[in-house]
């Protein structure tokens with residue numbers, strides 16, 4: 001699809017540093033946006049940043065900065081008065097997201113741009129402007145008209161990455177809903193302006209009805225998608241129901257922290273590991289390997305990020321259910337990232353929002369192979385309860401596995417299950433869900449001394465008719 005696979009479209013980042021944001025946080029935000037934009041397949045050639053008490057309602061940055069920005073894109077540098085021209089509209093419509101360039105993206109070093117300045121390579125003009133805030137449709141349109149470039153905000157970038165990375169049917173459907181929700185309000189304003197221009201004073205009604213039609217189509221499509229998702233989720237609910245009292249642990253955390261790498265190491269599965277943001281959008285559940293008796297199921301989940309739009313989080317229901325229903329949450333953090341403490345906060349608050357804050361958890365400070373011995377020592381001191389590890393170190397993974405196994409063992413209780421000869425078909429169920437310590441037979445049936453989770457014991461007792 002891309003015209004020239006060797007040249008990635010050039011993008012410029014735009015950000016306002018609000019009064020309550022420190023220089024360090026501002027730079028970290030921009031570095032993260034740069035990674036997001038890079039994951040999307042653009043090359044960031046410049047950053048325009050400005051300190052302001054609030055976003056300019058017209059075009060995010062002030063007039064002077066807007067001019068500076070437009071020099072980088074080859075635009076007019078101001079918002080022309082009057083309705084947008086046909087050319088403007090065509091440009092605005094053309095999504096600069098055709099390039100399917102999400103393969104082979106290299107890691108971006110975070111050469112954070114300096115606050116309040118712009119850095120640029122004069123060799124080529126940017127065709128995309130990415131704003132590090134959620135902006136209104138009219139701000140987006142004004143920026144588009146002043147710069148002549150495609151304008152995306154942070155949410156738009158994340159939605160597009162999700163769109164590219166979704167693999168399972170459910171993830172694809174969920175992303176389509178998020179995209180439609182994101183596009184719908186923008187359609188309202190972009191379409192409104194154009195229609196008024198075309199129809200003159202009397203044409204407004206006709207224009208709006210065309211718009212209404214679009215909005216109705218979007219609503220219908222969303223309803224259709226929701227139905228399809230509901231059917232898929234019903235199936236998943238059945239599957240989850242079957243796993244209900246199995247021992248479950250979920251890997252949760254910021255995007256790129258190393259959740260999938262740990263999933264691979266713990267379960268021997270071939271889940272996707274990539275140095276991209278939001279590599280994983282589908283939930284995977286696998287048994288801890290080598291297998292334990294009873295089995296422990298490990299789930300890999302979608303990563304979190306700062307300023308992740310709420311409905312986008314909520315849409316990943318199955319991944320969140322995995323976290324909510326786990327008995328143990330492993331909070332994975334990339335300890336080699338200087339901003340990991342802030343990332344951990346995002347993880348904690350997002351999990352809090354979905355009602356998973358009370359679940360037993362363990363902090364895993366990952367990627368310690370990238371740290372010096374003294375950095376590791378300081379971290380161990382700062383986080384005395386955490387496990388410091390590297391997903392790449394088999395000895396560390398074994399330690400983690402031991403921790404998981406012990407966690408579940410400590411919850412198990414000893415009990416007795418009596419299986420009458422008429423219920424021998426349940427024997428495999430018992431062996432799958434319990435650790436059998438001893439067996440005895442009498443004339444009525446089989447007596448098993450087991451170690452199991454209390455919930456499992458009571459369910460099995462019900463099945464065998466002892467309760």
Ligand SMILES: Nc1nc2c(ncn2[C@@H]2O[C@H](COP(=O)(O)OP(=O)(O)OP(=O)(O)O)[C@@H](O)[C@H]2O)c(=O)[nH]1
Nearest residue numbers: 255256257258259260261274278279280303367391
């Ligand atoms: N050096 C080092 N790199 C690691 C470690 N763990 C993961 N990585 C690398 O970090 C990058 C991200 O790893 P993933 O396992 O895909 O991260 P994730 O948390 O699943 O990320 P998302 O699915 O995008 O949310 C990959 O390039 C991994 O190879 C580690 O312990 N040490």
Ligand SMILES: [Mg+2]
Nearest residue numbers: 259260279280
């Ligand atoms: Mg992953």
